[in-house]
Amino acid sequence: xxxxxxxxxxxxxxxxxxQSPDPxxxxxxxxxxxxxxxxQDGPGGHKGYDYSRAGNPTxxxxxxxxxxxxxxKHGIAFSxxxxxxxxxxxxxxxxxxxxxxxxxxGGTFRIFDKVLKxxxxxxxxxxxxxxxxxxxxxxxxxxMIWLETPSNPMLKIFDIAAxxxxxRRRGLKLAVDNTFATPYLQRPLELGADLVVHSTTKxxxxxxxxxxxxxxxxxxxLGERLHFLQKTLGACPSPFDCYLxxxxxxxxxxxxxxxxxxxxxxxxxxxxxxxxxxxxxPGLEAHPGHAIAKRQxxxxxxxxxxxxxxxxxxxxxxxxxxxxxxxxxxxxxxxxLAEHPAIMTHASLTAEARQALGIxxxxxxxxVGLEDSEDLLEDLQRGFGASA
Numbered sequence: 258x259x260x261x262x263x264x265x266x267x268x269x270x271x272x273x274x275x276q277s278p279d280p281x282x283x284x285x286x287x288x289x290x291x292x293x294x295x296x297q298d299g300p301g302g303h304k305g306y307d308y309s310r311a312g313n314p315t316x317x318x319x320x321x322x323x324x325x326x327x328x329x330k331h332g333i334a335f336s337x338x339x340x341x342x343x344x345x346x347x348x349x350x351x352x353x354x355x356x357x358x359x360x361x362x363g364g365t366f367r368i369f370d371k372v373l374k375x376x377x378x379x380x381x382x383x384x385x386x387x388x389x390x391x392x393x394x395x396x397x398x399x400x401m402i403w404l405e406t407p408s409n410p411m412l413k414i415f416d417i418a419a420x421x422x423x424x425r426r427r428g429l430k431l432a433v434d435n436t437f438a439t440p441y442l443q444r445p446l447e448l449g450a451d452l453v454v455h456s457t458t459k460x461x462x463x464x465x466x467x468x469x470x471x472x473x474x475x476x477x478x479l480g481e482r483l484h485f486l487q488k489t490l491g492a493c494p495s496p497f498d499c500y501l502x503x504x505x506x507x508x509x510x511x512x513x514x515x516x517x518x519x520x521x522x523x524x525x526x527x528x529x530x531x532x533x534x535x536x537x538x539p540g541l542e543a544h545p546g547h548a549i550a551k552r553q554x555x556x557x558x559x560x561x562x563x564x565x566x567x568x569x570x571x572x573x574x575x576x577x578x579x580x581x582x583x584x585x586x587x588x589x590x591x592x593x594l595a596e597h598p599a600i601m602t603h604a605s606l607t608a609e610a611r612q613a614l615g616i617x618x619x620x621x622x623x624x625v626g627l628e629d630s631e632d633l634l635e636d637l638q639r640g641f642g643a644s645a
Contacts, residue, residue, distance in 0.1 A: 268510040275321025287318040289500045311488045315496040326440040329473035331480030338456025339364045340492035341470030351377030353400040358385045360408035363603040388419035405434040410598040410622040412537040414546025421449025441513045442554045459589030462505035469494045516559030520625040532641045537562040559625045569618035571644040578643030581636035588624035
């Protein structure tokens with residue numbers, strides 16, 4: 258990629274970073290290299306690739322592209338967001354302690370609560386909205402801080418720079434799940450984080466047709482360790498999956514601008530609806546994290562959570578009546594999705610944990626897609642009408 262500017266813009270990097278035209282054919286799209294093995298001139302005489310689990314040209318293109326978008330030196334792709342999360346946590350050892358934001362994706366919660374503790378890694382879930390609480394929760398054996406911001410599904414905003422300062426002062430690694438924001442809106446490494454994790458299934462791919470994950474870092478030691486874990490654990494994305502994410506990321510900036518525009522309109526409309534008890538969207542000035550989000554993000558994203566009056570029965574009727582929004586898990590695609598966190602994405606949390614977070618029976622999470630905003634607003638009114 259060549260440009261007369263000192264640094265290419267975001268949309269330009271989405272299209273070109275890590276993806277020079279193929280030197281053999283001139284193809285402008287990165288070829289899908291399906292070979293599982295690569296010929297060598299002699300023992301150890303390979304051309305950069307020997308076996309696809311260890312490395313593949315299509316995967317290299319994806320890793321280079323996404324690393325450029327996050328401003329990272331290293332990108333390490335995995336077969337899912339959960340695999341990427343697990344790889345990061347495999348850098349820990351028995352006896353280590355991790356501080357985790359209290360509001361995280363249900364799959365992330367399961368890894369910490371149902372898997373890591375069996376290997377002797379301790380976890381404390383805390384509300385990180387006040388960085389001083391994070392500092393006070395650090396133990397002598399704490400090795401890492403893990404957070405999502407905006408969080409899932411309560412859309413809490415955590416101050417990355419302030420928490421990074423806590424991590425730096427205590428010699429800890431800070432990992433940020435940036436899936437909701439994407440590098441278009443937020444670049445945690447620039448705010449002091451050591452690791453950034455994405456489910457590429459979501460906004461980066463954007464078309465709900467692939468599952469994947471990636472970890473980005475500028476720490477050479479961490480990068481080397483994660484590449485080793487990628488090769489050794491074998492949780493690698495297929496070349497075709499890498500191609501799908503590469504194809505999707507080319508329109509990331511364009512898509513995010515539309516997601517944000519429509520989500521803002523829907524969030525404001527929801528605040529005026531009598532069937533809605535509260536709206537959680539960091540773009541609203543009433544959101545407790547609005548000021549921090551405005552400072553560390555360039556926009557407020559396409560995710561909205563809101564609480565309906567009337568509880569589970571009303572929420573169920575609402576979701577069943579929708580025709581444009583699909584009642585489905587996941588997020589970040591071109592199509593709009595609506596889901597019930599307590600029953601769907603966050604069912605693995607105990608009832609007590611959900612209650613403490615505010616994930617009640619009336620809570621609904623929306624992933625606002627790219628449909629016409631008028632159609633989405635009409636669909637929500639259809640749902641409210643059925644729930645009355």
